[in-house]
Amino acid sequence: MSTETEKILIIGAGGQIGVELTAKLSEMYGSSNVVASDLKNTDAFNNNPFETLDALDKKALFDIVRKHGITHIYHLAALLSATGEQNPMFAWKLNMESLFNVLDLAKEKHISRLYWPSSIAVFGPTTPQENTPQYTVMEPSTIYGISKQAGERWCEWYFKKHNVDVRSLRYPGLIGWKSAPGGGTTDYAVHIFHEALKNRKYESFLSENTALPMMHMEDAIRATIEIMHAPAEQIKIRGSYNLSGISFSPKDIAAEIKKHFPDFSISYKPDFRQAIADSWPKSINDSEARNHWGWKEQYNLPKLVENMLINLKKTKTA
Ligand code: NAD
Ligand code: AKB
Numbered sequence: 001m002s003t004e005t006e007k008i009l010i011i012g013a014g015g016q017i018g019v020e021l022t023a024k025l026s027e028m029y030g031s032s033n034v035v036a037s038d039l040k041n042t043d044a045f046n047n048n049p050f051e052t053l054d055a056l057d058k059k060a061l062f063d064i065v066r067k068h069g070i071t072h073i074y075h076l077a078a079l080l081s082a083t084g085e086q087n088p089m090f091a092w093k094l095n096m097e098s099l100f101n102v103l104d105l106a107k108e109k110h111i112s113r114l115y116w117p118s119s120i121a122v123f124g125p126t127t128p129q130e131n132t133p134q135y136t137v138m139e140p141s142t143i144y145g146i147s148k149q150a151g152e153r154w155c156e157w158y159f160k161k162h163n164v165d166v167r168s169l170r171y172p173g174l175i176g177w178k179s180a181p182g183g184g185t186t187d188y189a190v191h192i193f194h195e196a197l198k199n200r201k202y203e204s205f206l207s208e209n210t211a212l213p214m215m216h217m218e219d220a221i222r223a224t225i226e227i228m229h230a231p232a233e234q235i236k237i238r239g240s241y242n243l244s245g246i247s248f249s250p251k252d253i254a255a256e257i258k259k260h261f262p263d264f265s266i267s268y269k270p271d272f273r274q275a276i277a278d279s280w281p282k283s284i285n286d287s288e289a290r291n292h293w294g295w296k297e298q299y300n301l302p303k304l305v306e307n308m309l310i311n312l313k314k315t316k317t318a
Pocket of ligand 1: 011012013014015016017018037038039040053054055056075076077078079080094117118119120170171172173174175180181182183184186
């Protein structure tokens with residue numbers, strides 16, 4: 001893996017994925033080669049150059065790319081599924097226009113490689129829900145999912161028409177302890193740990209048997225770095241790759257937490273996010289990612305729960 005010449009810009013660096021990706025890429029390339037950007041700064045980026053950036057502002061984005069000699073962009077800014085449904089027109093605008101801004105930069109050869117995440121939200125109620133394949137019926141029912149599906153098609157189009165080296169993963173729900181989640185339907189599986197540690201109980205906004213594809217954040221960051229460093233000929237899908245880690249329901253994760261805290265209890269009060277979850281796959285088949293560039297997850301459910309509880313406990317007592 002060559003780590004010599006990259007100069008990286010992360011857009012949406014202050015979010016759940018961005019904080020961890022910035023830290024990991026800084027370990028690999030040195031903090032001075034990883035520019036963090038977001039709508040506002042946080043103390044997560046004391047060691048990185050930071051730029052205040054609205055991803056919709058194409059000129060400001062261009063100026064930052066030129067100023068820092070950026071070669072690689074990881075574009076993470078978006079409205080997610082639950083917040084997207086509250087503000088659909090803005091979700092469409094942000095998710096699509098900001099993608100065009102970075103795709104155009106790549107098309108004009110100001111950068112050489114682009115990462116943009118898609119999501120299991122590209123699937124919908126007519127998709128087969130078990131072991132969902134890479135290629136299948138896709139009729140997303142959220143604005144977020146519609147924007148991700150359209151984004152995938154645009155990525156492939158820019159690759160084919162303009163030779164843009166864009167790479168993408170359809171992340172499942174991501175679970176990490178380093179930052180708070182930002183408006184997704186899978187976020188219950190992050191909140192549940194905070195409440196388990198604080199109050200030993202959790203009220204789930206999804207019903208007990210709602211199984212969804214999920215993944216530990218460390219696995220997701222590793223997948224992101226692996227796909228971005230794979231030789232171009234191994235990246236045979238330029239829309240977005242299915243990516244699978246674990247599949248579990250609120251009842252499953254609660255049972256695993258109970259092994260650590262026998263007095264933990266869970267109750268269920270489904271809200272509008274239940275319909276979103278019901279429209280998504282329960283498990284994902286990611287054989288293309290495994291076969292093309294060697295993907296393999298490291299976390300199962302017991303390991304994920306143990307890791308979350310140990311690390312969150314440390315942050316709460318620090
Ligand atoms: P998040 O909401 O935690 O973070 C998004 C970041 O983008 C925030 O820091 C926010 O301030 C920033 N942002 C919002 N609008 C912006 C703008 N106009 N300009 C610049 N920055 C802006 O989201 P996340 O969970 O880190 O997700 C990052 C990406 O990964 C998104 O594209 C999301 O769709 C995708 N994804 C996430 C998950 C998940 O489970 N977290 C799953 C699938 C896909
Ligand atoms: C969400 O729930 O919106 C995200 C996702 C799966 O894309 N976590």
